Amino acid sequence: MTRSPVLAVRGLSKSFGAVRALTDVTLELHAGEAHALAGENGAGKSTLIKTLAGVHRPDAGAVRLDGEAADFGGPADARDAGIAVIYQEPTLFPDLSIAENIFMGRQPRRTLRRIDRTAVHDATAALMRRLGVPLDPERPARGLSIADQQIVEIAKALSFDARVLIMDEPTAALTGSETARLFSVVETLRAEGAAVLFISHRLEEIFRLCSKVTTLRDGRWIATDDVAGLTEDALVRRMVGRDLDELYPKQQATLGEVALSVRRLTREGVFRDVSFDVRRGEIVALAGLVGAGRSEVVQAVFGVDRADAGEVHVGGTKLRAASPTAAMDAGVALVPEDRRQRGLVMELSIERNIGLTGLGSLGSGGLIKRALERGRASDWATRLQLKYGKLSDSVEVLSGGNQQKVVLAKWLATEPTVLIVDEPTRGIDVGTKAEVHRLLSSLAAEGLAVLMVSSDLPEVLGMADRVLVMHEGRLAAEIPRAEATEESVMTAATGRNGKEAA
Amino acid sequence: MSMTTQDSRPAVPQADTSARSLVDTVFRARELSIGGALVLLILCTWLANSSFLDDQGIKDLLLNSSILVLLAVGQSVVVITRNIDLSVGSVVGLTAFACGDFAKNSGHSAFTVCLLGIGIGVACGLISGLLVSFGRVPALVVTLGMLYVLQGFGYWWASGDQINAATLPDGVLNLGSGSVLGIPYLPLLSAAALAATAYYLRTYRGGRELYAIGSNPEAARLAGIPIRRRVLAAYAFSGAIAGFAGALWLSRFGTVVADAANGWELTVVSAVVVGGVAITGGTGSVWGAALGALLLTTIGSALVVLKVSSFWQQAITGVLLLAAITTDRIVQQRTTSALRKRSRA
Numbered sequence: 001m002t003r004s005p006v007l008a009v010r011g012l013s014k015s016f017g018a019v020r021a022l023t024d025v026t027l028e029l030h031a032g033e034a035h036a037l038a039g040e041n042g043a044g045k046s047t048l049i050k051t052l053a054g055v056h057r058p059d060a061g062a063v064r065l066d067g068e069a070a071d072f073g074g075p076a077d078a079r080d081a082g083i084a085v086i087y088q089e090p091t092l093f094p095d096l097s098i099a100e101n102i103f104m105g106r107q108p109r110r111t112l113r114r115i116d117r118t119a120v121h122d123a124t125a126a127l128m129r130r131l132g133v134p135l136d137p138e139r140p141a142r143g144l145s146i147a148d149q150q151i152v153e154i155a156k157a158l159s160f161d162a163r164v165l166i167m168d169e170p171t172a173a174l175t176g177s178e179t180a181r182l183f184s185v186v187e188t189l190r191a192e193g194a195a196v197l198f199i200s201h202r203l204e205e206i207f208r209l210c211s212k213v214t215t216l217r218d219g220r221w222i223a224t225d226d227v228a229g230l231t232e233d234a235l236v237r238r239m240v241g242r243d244l245d246e247l248y249p250k251q252q253a254t255l256g257e258v259a260l261s262v263r264r265l266t267r268e269g270v271f272r273d274v275s276f277d278v279r280r281g282e283i284v285a286l287a288g289l290v291g292a293g294r295s296e297v298v299q300a301v302f303g304v305d306r307a308d309a310g311e312v313h314v315g316g317t318k319l320r321a322a323s324p325t326a327a328m329d330a331g332v333a334l335v336p337e338d339r340r341q342r343g344l345v346m347e348l349s350i351e352r353n354i355g356l357t358g359l360g361s362l363g364s365g366g367l368i369k370r371a372l373e374r375g376r377a378s379d380w381a382t383r384l385q386l387k388y389g390k391l392s393d394s395v396e397v398l399s400g401g402n403q404q405k406v407v408l409a410k411w412l413a414t415e416p417t418v419l420i421v422d423e424p425t426r427g428i429d430v431g432t433k434a435e436v437h438r439l440l441s442s443l444a445a446e447g448l449a450v451l452m453v454s455s456d457l458p459e460v461l462g463m464a465d466r467v468l469v470m471h472e473g474r475l476a477a478e479i480p481r482a483e484a485t486e487e488s489v490m491t492a493a494t495g496r497n498g499k500e501a502a
Numbered sequence: 503m504s505m506t507t508q509d510s511r512p513a514v515p516q517a518d519t520s521a522r523s524l525v526d527t528v529f530r531a532r533e534l535s536i537g538g539a540l541v542l543l544i545l546c547t548w549l550a551n552s553s554f555l556d557d558q559g560i561k562d563l564l565l566n567s568s569i570l571v572l573l574a575v576g577q578s579v580v581v582i583t584r585n586i587d588l589s590v591g592s593v594v595g596l597t598a599f600a601c602g603d604f605a606k607n608s609g610h611s612a613f614t615v616c617l618l619g620i621g622i623g624v625a626c627g628l629i630s631g632l633l634v635s636f637g638r639v640p641a642l643v644v645t646l647g648m649l650y651v652l653q654g655f656g657y658w659w660a661s662g663d664q665i666n667a668a669t670l671p672d673g674v675l676n677l678g679s680g681s682v683l684g685i686p687y688l689p690l691l692s693a694a695a696l697a698a699t700a701y702y703l704r705t706y707r708g709g710r711e712l713y714a715i716g717s718n719p720e721a722a723r724l725a726g727i728p729i730r731r732r733v734l735a736a737y738a739f740s741g742a743i744a745g746f747a748g749a750l751w752l753s754r755f756g757t758v759v760a761d762a763a764n765g766w767e768l769t770v771v772s773a774v775v776v777g778g779v780a781i782t783g784g785t786g787s788v789w790g791a792a793l794g795a796l797l798l799t800t801i802g803s804a805l806v807v808l809k810v811s812s813f814w815q816q817a818i819t820g821v822l823l824l825a826a827i828t829t830d831r832i833v834q835q836r837t838t839s840a841l842r843k844r845s846r847a
Contacts, residue, residue, distance in 0.1 A: 053724070054726075055723075055724070074726055075723065075724050075725065075726045076725075076726020076727075077726070079725075079726055080726075085724075087724075091718060091720055091721035091724050092718065092721055093713070093714050093717035093718045093721055093722070093784065094717055094718065094784070095713065095716075095717040095784035095785045096710075096713060096714060096717055096784075100710060100714075104710065104711070104714050104722075104725045104727070105707065105711060105714075105725050105726055105727055107707055107710070109707075113706065113707075114705045114706060115705050115706065115707060115710065117705075139841070140841070142837065142838050142841055143837070143838045143839070143840075143841030143842040144841075145842075269839075
């Protein structure tokens with residue numbers, strides 16, 4: 001093929017401090033072609049996109065548009081060059097109208113450089129007609145569903161005739177019919193000659209929508225293949241770079257008595273009527289799409305959020321509602337989703353962070369014995385094979401994977417009987433990921449009850465004895481390990497196992 | 503590709519205008535309710551004491567409120583970007599004294615004096631603005647620091663002196679006391695600044711971008727808005743307004759000490775918040791802020807007329823402030839959930 005690419009990336013590298021996010025990445029996008037970007041969490045996909053969008057500046061390498069070197073000083077430059085990016089979480093101005101959101105900074109003007117409000121309104125109305133959605137241009141963006149927010153983002157891309165449309169996991173929070181609507185819009189744009197770069201962790205979408213796929217792993221370019229002739233297994237192998245068995249070392253565990261029992265837990269408008277049990281020795285995964293209410297359920301179980309109705313029993317005794325202290329005393333530990341914000345105190349040292357959950361037992365009379373604190377930290381650092389310089393280093397300097405180990409150590413040090421982990425391996429490298437999985441598996445084998453929230457489908461399938469699937473705030477399915485497949489879980493997660501089955 | 507999307511296409515024209523009118527109502531309701539409270543307050547006070555609304559009474563009301571209204575306009579522009587300017591009180595005091603020192607025993611015109619005031623104000627605003635936008639220091643800390651620095655500078659400069667009306671040129675004093683068609687200059691100037699700012703915020707890209715920055719800074723960055731430049735401009739504007747207010751202060755009161763407007767920054771912020779400009783940025787209008795300023799001043803004047811101890815004024819301001827913030831919060835939650843329901847329907 002001799003066609004020249006619309007957008008070409010060569011030898012792109014980018015580091016954040018000591019972390020190399022991208023190393024020598026190459027990518028070519030052609031007009032009228034949908035190109036998928038595949039890779040695990042933390043493989044560098046988002047960094048690559050943000051570099052193309054002008055948010056990050058590459059340390060080395062070149063981005064070429066129509067064969068000419070493009071040096072984006074900021075997002076506005078990339079936009080003016082015709083690159084539109086739709087992020088997983090749309091970034092809109094909640095207080096401003098849809099029309100203003102679409103045309104912010106580029107409003108058509110009339111005399112004296114005043115904004116032509118009628119033109120803005122009419123252009124937005126025309127875009128909405130073209131997209132086939134009944135949204136009022138003057139309505140504020142506040143309260144729009146994620147799907148509608150994405151429509152606004154796409155309208156934005158349409159409004160400046162984007163030649164390159166980049167979408168970062170746009171379907172992660174959409175229902176089946178919303179995804180179909182999005183795809184038909186994207187398909188139209190592609191047919192009109194736009195180059196599309198599509199990121200999704202749902203392989204079937206890549207196979208449905210795209211003709212080429214580029215795989216990244218650990219920030220490096222691995223391969224660019226034609227989708228035709230590629231199997232899902234082959235693609236997964238490119239993404240993971242090793243056999244799945246090695247990444248998900250699941251030990252067979254013997255199930256004990258029920259350790260955690262949740263009965264009809266409800267939080268108005270967030271989730272409702274959630275009931276399940278977790279036995280000793282069992283790993284139960286809570287799967288579902290972003291926004292299905294998984295994290296909210298485990299936070300209510302732990303008592304961080306107040307539930308409006310329902311009960312939580314640990315080891316047969318009822319837990320006092322909305323009290324994390326009571327949950328901890330009963331032997332529950334929660335490793336939260338966002339380790340930087342909620343899991344760790346970033347400025348404090350490793351030993352201080354690990355000590356936080358046991359301040360009562362690390363001394364006497366309200367004073368903390370430094371030696372006890374250090375002892376506890378070094379015990380757990382050794383057990384979890386933490387890679388660190390000194391225990392008094394602040395956790396900021398650790399890599400993502402090692403930070404996650406510190407959070408795990410902090411909670412395991414409370415010797416829990418029920419361990420709740422929320423996205424335990426998000427954004428950490430493959431090696432550490434396998435270590436975390438091995439750890440969870442061996443903890444379960446020792447008789448711990450593990451409840452794991454995860455958006456990483458291979459992780460759910462590889463680690464869980466049982467998969468609970470949430471859809472729009474309800475438990476949609478309970479699938480035993482033997483029957484859990486990517487398809488069965490996603491079907492339940494998107495609410496298709498019923499009315500919408502096609 | 504699924505065909506289901508085709509079915510939804512014809513359903514376009516029935517746009518959800520109900521959601522729009524809901525939001526319109528909410529925001530108009532805010533300005534209407536303040537306006538209503540203002541009218542009610544004036545009416546009751548007038549019934550209790552009819553001299554409240556005679557010619558002199560109205561004139562006093564306008565004169566007393568015009569500087570606060572002006573400052574509220576400047577402050578709104580900063581608050582809309584999710585920032586705050588606590589230095590305005592000190593800027594007003596400093597420029598009033600500086601302008602007085604410049605004009606005393608001279609023949610300088612009111613125009614020159616105002617220009618000097620604006621110049622000093624812009625300089626102060628630029629310092630705060632640079633520290634906030636390019637230095638990335640939180641606005642609260644920067645402008646609190648500026649408040650003390652400028653105050654201290656004013657004390658040092660004045661070293662106990664004060665400016666006396668007797669030494670000022672007539673032109674300057676006339677600006678504060680003169681009128682056209684029976685309306686004093688000061689409220690006219692405030693109204694002009696108010697109308698121009700409101701028009702700019704509504705119809706110019708720069709104005710809309712200030713709202714965008716306050717509504718979602720991350721989205722503003724991704725939309726390619728020059729955030730730092732806009733925030734810097736907002737502080738320069740607030741400074742300019744405060745400097746102008748300082749010059750007007752001099753012309754109105756004549757006698758000026760260095761810490762003349764000490765404590766005004768908090769009154770201004772209260773007026774802005776009571777007027778419906780959310781302290782979290784992105785919403786509200788300068789019209790609302792001006793109404794808030796008018797309401798706070800009128801409460802003060804009414805209490806004097808009604809012979810209520812003036813310390814009640816502070817308590818009432820505080821209650822209004824808390825009520826405003828609470829209603830903001832509740833209204834925001836209600837509209838969000840209402841809008842959500844409508845977009846699903």
